[in-house]
Amino acid sequence: MKNLFSPYSLMGLELKNRVVMPPMCQYSVTEKDGIATDWHYNHYVSRAIGGTGLVIVEMTDVEPDGRITDNDLGLWSDEQIPALARIVDAVHQHGAKIGIQIAHAGRKAEDAAVPVAPSAIAFDENYKTPRALSTDEVKQMVEKFRLAVRRAVQAGFDTIELHGAHGYLIHQFHSPLTNQRTDEYGQDLTLFGKEIIKAAKSEMPAEMPLILRISAKEYVEGGYDIEESIAFSKVYQEAGVDMFHISAGGEGQIAAAGRPGTHAAYQVPLARDIKQALNVPVIAVGRLDEPVLANAVIGNDEADLVAVGRGMLRNPFWTLEASVKLGHGGLIPPQLVNGFPRS
Secondary structure, eight states: OTTSSSEEEETEESSSSEEEEEEOOOOSSSSSOOOHHHHHHHHHHHHHHOOEEEEEEEEEEEGGSSSSSSTTTEEESSGGGGHHHHHHHHHHHHHHHEEEEEEOOOGGGGOOSSOSSSSOSSSSSOOOEEEEEEEEHHHHHHHHHHHHHHHHHHOOSSEEEEOOTTTSHHHHHHHHTTTTOSHHHHHHHHHHHHHHHHHHHHHHHHSSEEEEEEESSSSSTOOOOOHHHHHHHHHHHHTTTEEEEEOOSSSSSSSGOOOOOSSSTTTTTHHHHHHHHHHHEEEESOOSSSSHHHHHHHHTTTTTTEOHHHHHHHOOTTTHHHHHHOOOOSSGGGGGGSSSSOO
């Protein structure tokens, strides 16, 4: 039977287990140049040493004003490639695979003098009102995503994840709450996402899978629900997405209506629904820190991979400890064996 420590393969991506470190912003770029630092190196490589099957580098932006803050990673310049390639090489040395999340914050770019978005609608009263992108600027933005993916491939990443969740730019385009355009990108809310997917695939090796992270439910009055997200995910799948990373929320204040529960695995039903409706591989995320629970998500075929966020922030060796708890030996590096129970 499949379990958390069963190998997994998708196209050319071969993982030793089904544990994923999801993208989590570190806000640790020190020179505000978008270049990864020693913090990023130690942060990601330690999780590879800790047994994680797939590490996904945090939200990395396609232009300076696309960052949440000026302390975020970027891939708008070739000068940003070497520091990321150094991380990739070290992660590979410790038996893990590594992806990177390519994104633009849109109206949630806190440090941009004037953020950009599909429409001139502020996230809330604490955020700046963005400027609506012109049609030509939207097309230029697609090109910026393409070039960022090209640089990620040059850095040696094993997979690419596009960030279409949590109220960032791709999400802003496919949400009717934030896209009130009248041009082609307003008439088809998925057009921007489709063009980015096709641009990304044009730069990726044929065997490299493309992941899209989505918010499957907005949890806000007037926002979309699972039925709508299944519909737009089918469009994105046809455009070239190979796997979906299923999260939720991000547009409007999540607490406004239908606030999601804080119980364990509260987003897993969304992942299961997408997986079943599209017959597509999915990553589940959201309060899955308990190894027995994470293992059950795989064993019950609710998701193909499980992302452990907060648990892995607290403990780089979460995967090794989970392997002991679940009775799957052999993962622990010999240098660390004495720190774990003999049985």
